[in-house]
Amino acid sequence: MLAAITVLVILIVVHELGHFSAARLQGIHVKRFSIGFGPVLARYKGRETEYTLCLIPLGGFVGFPDDDPESEISIDDPNLLRNRPITDRAIVISAGVIANLVFAYFLLVGQTATMGIQDLQPGLMVPQIDNNSAAMDAGIKEGDIILSIDQYPLKEFPEATTLFVEKVKNSINKPLNLTIKRKEEILDLTVIPELTEEGKGKIGVGLLPNVQLSRAKNLVEIFVYSSKTYLNAFTLTIKGFWQLIRHFQENIEQVAGPVKIVEYGASIAQNNLGNLFQFGALISINLAVINILPLPALDGGQLIFLLIEGFLGKPLPNKFQEGVMQTGLVLLLGLGIFVIIRDTVNLTIVQEFVKQFGM
Known part of the structure:
Protein backbone atom coordinates (compact mmCIF):
# COMPACT_ATOMS: atom_id res chain seq x y z
CA MET A 1 0.00 0.00 0.00
CA LEU A 2 2.79 2.42 0.91
CA ALA A 3 4.62 1.57 -2.31
CA ALA A 4 1.52 2.32 -4.40
CA ILE A 5 0.87 5.61 -2.56
CA THR A 6 4.52 6.59 -3.06
CA VAL A 7 4.24 5.96 -6.81
CA LEU A 8 1.10 8.10 -7.00
CA VAL A 9 2.72 10.96 -5.06
CA ILE A 10 5.84 10.82 -7.27
CA LEU A 11 3.69 11.13 -10.39
CA ILE A 12 1.91 14.18 -8.93
CA VAL A 13 5.28 15.75 -8.05
CA VAL A 14 6.53 15.11 -11.59
CA HIS A 15 3.46 16.78 -13.08
CA GLU A 16 3.74 19.87 -10.90
CA LEU A 17 7.51 20.03 -11.41
CA GLY A 18 6.80 20.21 -15.14
CA HIS A 19 4.71 23.38 -14.66
CA PHE A 20 7.17 24.81 -12.12
CA SER A 21 10.31 24.17 -14.18
CA ALA A 22 8.76 25.54 -17.40
CA ALA A 23 7.88 28.74 -15.56
CA ARG A 24 11.18 29.24 -13.75
CA LEU A 25 13.29 28.47 -16.81
CA GLN A 26 11.47 31.28 -18.60
CA GLY A 27 11.93 33.66 -15.68
CA ILE A 28 8.21 33.68 -14.81
CA HIS A 29 7.34 34.47 -11.18
CA VAL A 30 6.09 31.49 -9.13
CA LYS A 31 4.56 32.16 -5.72
CA ARG A 32 3.94 28.64 -4.42
CA PHE A 33 4.77 25.02 -5.16
CA SER A 34 2.50 22.68 -3.18
CA ILE A 35 2.14 18.92 -3.02
CA GLY A 36 -1.10 17.70 -1.48
CA PHE A 37 -4.06 19.49 0.07
CA GLY A 38 -5.31 20.22 3.57
CA PRO A 39 -3.19 21.05 6.64
CA VAL A 40 0.44 21.93 5.90
CA LEU A 41 2.93 19.37 7.24
CA ALA A 42 6.11 21.13 6.13
CA ARG A 43 6.89 24.55 4.69
CA TYR A 44 10.01 26.14 3.24
CA LYS A 45 10.18 29.78 2.15
CA GLY A 46 12.60 30.33 -0.70
CA ARG A 47 13.79 33.63 -2.13
CA GLU A 48 10.65 33.95 -4.22
CA THR A 49 8.67 30.71 -3.94
CA GLU A 50 7.09 29.00 -0.94
CA TYR A 51 7.28 25.19 -0.97
CA THR A 52 4.69 23.22 1.02
CA LEU A 53 3.87 19.58 1.73
CA CYS A 54 0.27 18.98 2.84
CA LEU A 55 -1.52 16.15 4.61
CA ILE A 56 -3.62 14.73 1.76
CA PRO A 57 -1.26 13.68 -1.09
CA LEU A 58 -3.96 13.45 -3.76
CA GLY A 59 -2.92 16.39 -5.87
CA GLY A 60 -0.85 19.53 -5.98
CA PHE A 61 -0.57 22.90 -7.64
CA VAL A 62 1.80 25.63 -8.74
CA GLY A 63 0.58 29.07 -7.65
CA PHE A 64 1.37 32.28 -9.51
CA PRO A 65 1.22 35.82 -8.02
CA ASP A 66 -0.82 37.18 -10.95
CA ASP A 67 -4.12 37.34 -9.07
CA ASP A 68 -2.77 37.87 -5.57
CA PRO A 69 -3.99 41.28 -4.34
CA GLU A 70 -1.27 41.28 -1.64
CA SER A 71 1.56 40.63 -4.09
CA GLU A 72 4.29 43.24 -4.14
CA ILE A 73 4.97 42.57 -7.82
CA SER A 74 3.67 45.25 -10.18
CA ILE A 75 0.72 44.20 -12.35
CA ASP A 76 2.72 45.39 -15.37
CA ASP A 77 5.72 43.19 -14.57
CA PRO A 78 6.64 41.39 -17.82
CA ASN A 79 7.53 38.25 -15.84
CA LEU A 80 4.00 37.69 -14.57
CA LEU A 81 2.49 34.69 -16.31
CA ARG A 82 -0.49 36.62 -17.66
CA ASN A 83 1.79 39.24 -19.25
CA ILE A 117 12.08 -7.89 -21.61
CA GLN A 118 8.50 -9.07 -21.24
CA ASP A 119 7.72 -11.85 -23.69
CA LEU A 120 3.94 -12.13 -24.08
CA GLN A 121 2.57 -15.59 -23.41
CA PRO A 122 -0.92 -17.04 -24.03
CA GLY A 123 -3.42 -16.29 -21.27
CA LEU A 124 -4.18 -13.52 -18.81
CA MET A 125 -2.88 -12.91 -15.30
CA VAL A 126 -5.26 -11.97 -12.48
CA PRO A 127 -3.66 -9.28 -10.26
CA GLN A 128 -6.79 -8.42 -8.27
CA ILE A 129 -10.16 -9.89 -7.32
CA ASP A 130 -13.10 -7.84 -6.06
CA ASN A 131 -14.50 -8.77 -2.69
CA ASN A 132 -17.75 -10.81 -2.70
CA SER A 133 -17.49 -11.23 -6.48
CA ALA A 134 -18.33 -14.14 -8.75
CA ALA A 135 -14.61 -14.74 -9.27
CA MET A 136 -14.02 -15.05 -5.53
CA ASP A 137 -16.95 -17.45 -5.19
CA ALA A 138 -15.49 -19.54 -8.03
CA GLY A 139 -12.17 -19.92 -6.22
CA ILE A 140 -10.04 -17.73 -8.49
CA LYS A 141 -7.03 -16.28 -6.66
CA GLU A 142 -4.68 -13.38 -7.26
CA GLY A 143 -1.73 -14.45 -9.40
CA ASP A 144 -3.70 -17.08 -11.32
CA ILE A 145 -3.14 -17.38 -15.08
CA ILE A 146 -6.34 -17.89 -17.08
CA LEU A 147 -5.49 -20.14 -20.03
CA SER A 148 -8.94 -20.69 -21.56
CA ILE A 149 -12.58 -19.71 -21.17
CA ASP A 150 -15.45 -22.01 -22.13
CA GLN A 151 -13.06 -24.27 -24.10
CA TYR A 152 -11.66 -21.28 -26.08
CA PRO A 153 -7.86 -21.04 -25.59
CA LEU A 154 -6.73 -17.50 -24.83
CA LYS A 155 -4.02 -16.10 -27.10
CA GLU A 156 -1.65 -13.28 -26.16
CA PHE A 157 -2.68 -9.83 -24.91
CA PRO A 158 -4.63 -7.82 -26.11
CA GLU A 159 -6.60 -10.39 -28.18
CA ALA A 160 -7.00 -12.52 -25.07
CA THR A 161 -8.55 -9.62 -23.13
CA THR A 162 -11.06 -8.88 -25.91
CA LEU A 163 -12.22 -12.50 -26.08
CA PHE A 164 -12.42 -12.91 -22.31
CA VAL A 165 -14.36 -9.68 -21.70
CA GLU A 166 -16.85 -10.40 -24.49
CA LYS A 167 -17.47 -13.92 -23.19
CA VAL A 168 -18.11 -12.67 -19.66
CA LYS A 169 -20.35 -9.77 -20.75
CA ASN A 170 -22.57 -12.07 -22.82
CA SER A 171 -22.86 -14.89 -20.26
CA ILE A 172 -25.04 -13.42 -17.52
CA ASN A 173 -25.93 -16.10 -14.93
CA LYS A 174 -24.48 -18.76 -17.25
CA PRO A 175 -21.60 -20.97 -16.06
CA LEU A 176 -18.27 -20.46 -17.80
CA ASN A 177 -15.54 -23.08 -17.58
CA LEU A 178 -12.07 -21.66 -16.93
CA THR A 179 -8.72 -23.41 -17.19
CA ILE A 180 -6.41 -21.87 -14.59
CA LYS A 181 -2.67 -22.20 -14.06
CA ARG A 182 -1.75 -21.68 -10.40
CA LYS A 183 2.02 -21.94 -10.03
CA GLU A 184 2.71 -25.39 -11.48
CA GLU A 185 -0.85 -26.69 -11.08
CA ILE A 186 -3.58 -26.71 -13.76
CA LEU A 187 -7.13 -26.30 -12.43
CA ASP A 188 -10.62 -26.31 -13.95
CA LEU A 189 -12.99 -23.81 -12.33
CA THR A 190 -16.54 -22.68 -13.07
CA VAL A 191 -17.55 -19.04 -12.73
CA ILE A 192 -21.03 -17.54 -13.17
CA PRO A 193 -21.00 -13.88 -14.32
CA GLU A 194 -23.30 -11.60 -12.35
CA LEU A 195 -25.69 -9.06 -13.84
CA THR A 196 -24.55 -5.43 -13.64
CA GLU A 197 -26.71 -2.31 -13.72
CA GLU A 198 -25.78 -1.91 -17.39
CA GLY A 199 -27.23 -5.33 -18.19
CA LYS A 200 -23.89 -7.05 -18.80
CA GLY A 201 -22.02 -9.88 -17.16
CA LYS A 202 -19.20 -9.29 -14.67
CA ILE A 203 -17.04 -11.59 -12.53
CA GLY A 204 -14.95 -8.95 -10.70
CA VAL A 205 -11.32 -9.48 -11.68
CA GLY A 206 -8.49 -7.32 -12.94
CA LEU A 207 -6.61 -8.56 -15.98
CA LEU A 208 -2.97 -8.17 -17.00
CA PRO A 209 -0.93 -9.70 -19.82
CA ASN A 210 0.75 -13.03 -19.09
CA VAL A 211 4.44 -12.35 -19.57
CA GLN A 212 7.72 -14.22 -19.33
CA LEU A 213 10.83 -12.18 -18.55
CA SER A 214 14.19 -12.39 -20.34
CA ARG A 215 17.27 -10.21 -19.91
Missing part, protein backbone atom coordinates in the same frame (compact mmCIF):
# COMPACT_ATOMS: atom_id res chain seq x y z
CA ARG A 84 3.77 36.67 -21.22
CA PRO A 85 3.10 35.82 -24.89
CA ILE A 86 0.64 33.01 -25.62
CA THR A 87 3.48 30.65 -26.55
CA ASP A 88 5.22 31.07 -23.18
CA ARG A 89 1.98 30.47 -21.29
CA ALA A 90 1.14 27.43 -23.43
CA ILE A 91 4.54 25.93 -22.59
CA VAL A 92 3.93 26.37 -18.85
CA ILE A 93 0.41 24.93 -19.01
CA SER A 94 1.34 21.91 -21.15
CA ALA A 95 4.63 21.17 -19.33
CA GLY A 96 2.92 19.03 -16.69
CA VAL A 97 1.45 16.74 -19.33
CA ILE A 98 4.78 16.53 -21.16
CA ALA A 99 6.59 15.73 -17.91
CA ASN A 100 4.22 12.83 -17.17
CA LEU A 101 4.61 11.42 -20.68
CA VAL A 102 8.42 11.63 -20.59
CA PHE A 103 8.56 10.19 -17.06
CA ALA A 104 6.34 7.27 -18.13
CA TYR A 105 8.80 6.36 -20.87
CA PHE A 106 11.78 6.33 -18.52
CA LEU A 107 9.84 4.25 -16.00
CA LEU A 108 9.43 1.62 -18.72
CA VAL A 109 13.14 1.92 -19.53
CA GLY A 110 13.85 1.35 -15.84
CA GLN A 111 11.59 -1.70 -15.75
CA THR A 112 13.21 -3.20 -18.86
CA ALA A 113 16.71 -2.57 -17.49
CA THR A 114 15.98 -4.13 -14.09
CA MET A 115 13.28 -6.72 -14.80
CA GLY A 116 14.08 -7.65 -18.39
CA ALA A 216 17.97 -7.45 -22.46
CA LYS A 217 21.28 -7.92 -24.33
CA ASN A 218 22.32 -4.27 -24.52
CA LEU A 219 21.17 -0.64 -24.12
CA VAL A 220 19.84 -0.45 -27.68
CA GLU A 221 17.52 -3.39 -27.03
CA ILE A 222 16.37 -1.80 -23.77
CA PHE A 223 15.41 1.49 -25.43
CA VAL A 224 13.87 -0.14 -28.51
CA TYR A 225 11.73 -2.51 -26.45
CA SER A 226 10.73 0.30 -24.03
CA SER A 227 9.66 2.46 -26.98
CA LYS A 228 7.42 -0.29 -28.35
CA THR A 229 5.91 -0.89 -24.90
CA TYR A 230 5.37 2.84 -24.40
CA LEU A 231 3.66 3.27 -27.77
CA ASN A 232 1.39 0.30 -27.06
CA ALA A 233 0.47 1.63 -23.59
CA PHE A 234 -0.22 5.11 -24.96
CA THR A 235 -2.38 3.75 -27.80
CA LEU A 236 -4.41 1.53 -25.45
CA THR A 237 -4.92 4.48 -23.06
CA ILE A 238 -6.27 6.70 -25.85
CA LYS A 239 -8.57 3.90 -27.04
CA GLY A 240 -9.77 3.37 -23.49
CA PHE A 241 -10.63 7.04 -23.00
CA TRP A 242 -12.40 7.14 -26.36
CA GLN A 243 -14.53 4.14 -25.38
CA LEU A 244 -15.27 5.78 -22.02
CA ILE A 245 -16.43 8.99 -23.70
CA ARG A 246 -18.52 7.16 -26.31
CA HIS A 247 -20.18 4.86 -23.78
CA PHE A 248 -19.87 6.86 -20.56
CA GLN A 249 -22.99 5.51 -18.82
CA GLU A 250 -22.02 1.92 -19.56
CA ASN A 251 -18.42 2.36 -18.40
CA ILE A 252 -18.83 4.76 -15.46
CA GLU A 253 -18.15 1.93 -13.00
CA GLN A 254 -14.70 1.47 -14.56
CA VAL A 255 -13.68 5.04 -13.65
CA ALA A 256 -11.17 4.68 -10.82
CA GLY A 257 -10.17 7.30 -8.29
CA PRO A 258 -7.08 7.53 -6.07
CA VAL A 259 -8.39 4.92 -3.61
CA LYS A 260 -8.96 2.27 -6.29
CA ILE A 261 -5.66 3.12 -7.99
CA VAL A 262 -3.77 2.66 -4.72
CA GLU A 263 -5.58 -0.63 -4.02
CA TYR A 264 -4.75 -1.89 -7.50
CA GLY A 265 -1.14 -0.77 -7.20
CA ALA A 266 -0.82 -2.45 -3.79
CA SER A 267 -2.08 -5.70 -5.30
CA ILE A 268 0.48 -5.45 -8.12
CA ALA A 269 3.30 -4.71 -5.66
CA GLN A 270 2.27 -7.70 -3.57
CA ASN A 271 2.58 -10.02 -6.57
CA ASN A 272 5.73 -8.44 -8.03
CA LEU A 273 7.32 -5.24 -6.76
CA GLY A 274 9.06 -4.71 -10.10
CA ASN A 275 5.69 -4.32 -11.83
CA LEU A 276 5.30 -0.99 -10.03
CA PHE A 277 7.44 0.48 -12.83
CA GLN A 278 4.77 -0.46 -15.38
CA PHE A 279 1.97 0.52 -13.01
CA GLY A 280 3.56 3.94 -12.56
CA ALA A 281 4.04 4.35 -16.32
CA LEU A 282 0.39 3.53 -17.06
CA ILE A 283 -0.91 5.90 -14.37
CA SER A 284 1.47 8.63 -15.56
CA ILE A 285 0.18 8.30 -19.13
CA ASN A 286 -3.40 8.36 -17.84
CA LEU A 287 -2.70 11.52 -15.80
CA ALA A 288 -1.28 13.17 -18.90
CA VAL A 289 -4.28 12.24 -21.05
CA ILE A 290 -6.79 13.32 -18.37
CA ASN A 291 -5.10 16.69 -17.92
CA ILE A 292 -4.96 17.45 -21.64
CA LEU A 293 -8.71 16.89 -22.06
CA PRO A 294 -10.43 20.19 -23.05
CA LEU A 295 -12.36 20.44 -19.79
CA PRO A 296 -12.56 23.43 -17.43
CA ALA A 297 -10.09 23.39 -14.51
CA LEU A 298 -7.77 21.03 -16.41
CA ASP A 299 -4.67 21.95 -18.41
CA GLY A 300 -6.55 21.22 -21.63
CA GLY A 301 -9.28 23.69 -20.69
CA GLN A 302 -6.71 26.44 -20.13
CA LEU A 303 -5.11 25.67 -23.49
CA ILE A 304 -8.52 26.09 -25.14
CA PHE A 305 -8.75 29.59 -23.65
CA LEU A 306 -5.29 30.37 -25.06
CA LEU A 307 -6.36 29.06 -28.46
CA ILE A 308 -9.43 31.32 -28.41
CA GLU A 309 -7.25 34.25 -27.35
CA GLY A 310 -4.90 33.63 -30.24
CA PHE A 311 -7.83 33.44 -32.67
CA LEU A 312 -9.57 36.59 -31.37
CA GLY A 313 -6.41 38.57 -30.76
CA LYS A 314 -7.40 39.23 -27.14
CA PRO A 315 -8.26 37.15 -24.08
CA LEU A 316 -11.81 36.41 -22.99
CA PRO A 317 -13.00 38.46 -19.97
CA ASN A 318 -11.36 37.32 -16.73
CA LYS A 319 -14.72 36.97 -14.95
CA PHE A 320 -15.97 34.64 -17.68
CA GLN A 321 -12.82 32.50 -17.56
CA GLU A 322 -12.91 32.34 -13.75
CA GLY A 323 -16.61 31.40 -13.80
CA VAL A 324 -16.04 28.57 -16.27
CA MET A 325 -13.00 27.30 -14.38
CA GLN A 326 -14.75 27.41 -11.00
CA THR A 327 -17.80 25.60 -12.37
CA GLY A 328 -15.60 22.96 -13.92
CA LEU A 329 -13.63 22.59 -10.69
CA VAL A 330 -16.81 22.08 -8.65
CA LEU A 331 -18.03 19.40 -11.10
CA LEU A 332 -14.67 17.62 -11.12
CA LEU A 333 -14.45 17.74 -7.31
CA GLY A 334 -17.99 16.38 -7.08
CA LEU A 335 -17.14 13.50 -9.39
CA GLY A 336 -13.89 12.92 -7.50
CA ILE A 337 -15.62 12.79 -4.11
CA PHE A 338 -18.25 10.40 -5.49
CA VAL A 339 -15.58 8.06 -6.93
CA ILE A 340 -13.50 8.18 -3.72
CA ILE A 341 -16.51 7.32 -1.53
CA ARG A 342 -17.62 4.54 -3.90
CA ASP A 343 -14.13 3.00 -4.07
CA THR A 344 -13.66 3.29 -0.30
CA VAL A 345 -16.96 1.53 0.40
CA ASN A 346 -15.94 -1.26 -1.99
CA LEU A 347 -12.53 -1.81 -0.39
CA THR A 348 -12.08 -5.36 0.88
CA ILE A 349 -11.17 -4.18 4.39
CA VAL A 350 -14.33 -2.02 4.56
CA GLN A 351 -16.54 -4.83 3.27
CA GLU A 352 -15.08 -7.22 5.85
CA PHE A 353 -15.68 -4.64 8.62
CA VAL A 354 -19.31 -4.18 7.55
CA LYS A 355 -19.82 -7.95 7.35
CA GLN A 356 -18.22 -8.56 10.76
CA PHE A 357 -20.23 -5.94 12.61
CA GLY A 358 -23.44 -6.41 10.67
CA MET A 359 -23.63 -2.84 9.42
